[in-house]
Amino acid sequence: MQKKKNNKKSAAFLNKGNSRYDRHDSYYRRAKKDGYVARSIYKLEEIDDALKLVKRGDCVLDLGCAPGSWLQYVVHKVGSDKGAVVGIDLLEVALAFGKHVKIIQGDAFEIDPHELRPSHASEDATGPYFDVVLSDMAPNTTGIKSVDQDRSLALCEHALYLAVKMLKPGGNFCVKILEGGGIQNYVKIARNAFDTVKIKRPKGTRVGSMETYVVGLNLKPGIDPDTLW
Ligand SMILES: C[S@@+](CC[C@H](N)C(=O)[O-])C[C@H]1O[C@@H](n2cnc3c(N)ncnc32)[C@H](O)[C@@H]1O
Secondary structure, X not given: XXXXXXXXXXXXXXXXXXXXXXXXXXXXXXXXXXXXXXXXXXXXXXXXXHHOOOOOOOEEEEEOOOOOHHHHHHHHHXXXXXXXXXXXXXXXXXXXXXXXXXXXXXXXXXXXXXXHOOOOOOOOOOOOOEEEEEEOXXXXXXXXXXXXXXXXXXXXXXXXXXXXXXXXXXXXXXXXXXXXXXXXXXHHHHHHHXXXXXXXXXXXXXXXXXXXXXXXXXXXXXXXXXXXX
């Protein structure tokens, strides 16, 4: 009996890279209790509370949306009367939402941006449709810092491209990025597109994790996504 208990405990404490961390930490347990499918919800909630990214009635694009805790948060926040949400991920999302939520299983690099239009937009609509673009996309990590940073940066650059292309002027953007790996240049470029750019490392970020979030507020009008870099 005692042995079983110890095994259970050691399974929850995993070695990830160089840092030992508790996979089933208080955020994990809180998410389970609150009915969220991932602990990442609390990172978005903290950023949103501080910087007011999302409001009722907004149209939100969520890049890298699986398993779906950010979707759960934004779907509730925008409401179903005027609000709408589109999510895309390589993986399937095993959650059911209303008609105002469209979830695509696909690659954000490959998808024709027109396919990302919200469910209320007609086939011939051209947008821009979104008030908020979120990206929590993360590559499969290799453990090789420079490779992981390069892959993460490529995802962030594409997220910024899609944000500038698909946000309405005045729209907001939030993207997960790994510290180091070109973050300063990334922020500089984001500043060309948004009135305000902030870096936030929410409390829910695991100790030892390299991840942080870049937030762009108020997309400037007339920015061409093809000439950002
Ligand atoms: C940390 S998870 C996102 C968690 C999510 N925000 C939530 O709260 O449930 C990162 C996701 O990025 C997705 N991803 C990575 N590369 C992608 C790509 N090229 N296109 C779409 N999704 C991608 C992964 O499949 C993974 O599900």
